[in-house]
Amino acid sequence: MNRRTVYKFRQLFIITAAWLVIGFLIAVYEHFVLFTNNSAGPAPGYSFLTSVLMNMGAGFIGAMVGGSALVFYVNVRYRDKSYGHTVIFVTLFFLFVVLLVNIVMRIFIEKPDSYRVLKNGLVWGIVVAVTQLFLQINSKFGQGVFWNFLRGKYNTPKEESRIFMFLDLNSSTTIAERLGDKKYHAFLKDLFSDITNPILDNKGEIYQYVGDEVIIAWKYENGIDNLKCIQCFFDIKEHLQRLNDKYLRQYDLTPAFKAGIHCGKVVAGEVGIIKRDITYSGDVLNTTSRIQGMCREFNAEVIVSADLAAELQLTGRYAVQALGAIRLKGKEKEMQLIALSR
Structure with missing residues (x-):
């Protein structure tokens, strides 16, 4: 099971827990309403425990069916649609299901509680719409980033040890000129989607897309x-090789990347007023970009800093070529670089 699937199951677990809590709160709210001055009181045979079980049961079943549909179908099938489009689609579909349930109840139950069905339909319709909105916002910000915003993890800047990879598309200018703007955009969209699983499988975090470049970050220990x-x-490379026929058929080309990898301390924190974002700042980012720029000069697929290589057991798994001490653009001190291949 790849990490993207694991992540989806984690989302489903969170939805299930949240909807169970909502079901409980609905039961509590209904209980209080029954004992207000404007209420005629509870019906004969009313039980708070039964109400809790029914509402939480509805939340659980809804999460198993509706939550699974949101996570595994809607957000895959409609990921290219706008937020409003998917939220409206999901809400209307859910209300249709509620209407269908109401019709079935009228056929098979002698005295269905239509008002209760309508109330539950409206409440859970809003819950589903909000859930879908949160899923798409989370997708927009990136894995775990939205949660960090909510709990204010980076309100105060924090120093962290990170590893960065600057992954750059080979011959991007030539490809863009040949495909044209619209088709090139579609190509990048397919390409970035296809390399997501190898990144997640290796515990990488997609920090930014910058034109035809992807910046990937790792917590140091990961x-x-x-x-x-x-x-x-190399997992990205192998995955794209397996998809070679697809890219030849659709775009008449074989995509390939080059990469620079480096590690160091960065400061992570929220920036911006109108548009807030969590960014990393530090010399390591600029240095990693410069390292990636040396790939063309040395005709290398991957170049890593000696600082990072010293922390890794590369011998035996990769072909290692020491490039010597290189003065990177904009740097005063030379840096030892190593090219890798396999």
Whole structure:
């Protein structure tokens, strides 16, 4: 099971827990309403425990059916649609299901509680719409980033140890000129989608898309674990080789990347007023970009800093070529670089 699927199951678990809590709160609200001055009181045989079980049961069943549909179908099938489009589609579909349930109840139940069905339909319709909106916002910000916003993790800047990979598309200018603007955009969209699984499988976080470049970040311990920060590149390469027929058929080309990888301290924090974002700042980012720029000069697929290589057991798994001490553009001190291949 790849990490994208694991992440989806995690989303489903969160939805299930949230909808169970909402079901409980609905039961509590109904209980209080029954004992207000404007209420005629509870019906004969009313039980708060039964109400809790029914509402939480509805939340659980709804999460198993509706939540699964949102996570595994709607957000895959309609990921290219606008937020408003998917929210409206999901809400209307849910209300249609509620209407269908009401019709079935009228046929098979002698005295259906239509008002209760309508009330539940409206309440859970709003819950479904809000859930879908949150799923899409989370997708927009990136895995885990939206949650960090909610809990204010980076309100105060924090220093972190990170590994960065700058992944750059080979011959991007030539490809863009040949495909044209619209088709090139479609190509990048397909390409970035296809390389997502190898990135997630290696515990990478997609930090930014910059034109035809992808910036991938790792928590330091995740990146050095089993050489995931290095393995990620070669997994992407192998995955694209398996998809070669697709790209030849649709775009008449074979995509390939080059990468620079480096590690160091960065400061992570929220920036912006009109548009807020969580950004990393530090010399390591600029240095990684410069390292990636050396790939063309040395005709190398991957170049890593010696600082990072010293923390990894590269011998035996990759062909290692020491490039010597290189003065990177804009840097005063020379840096030892290493080219990798497999």
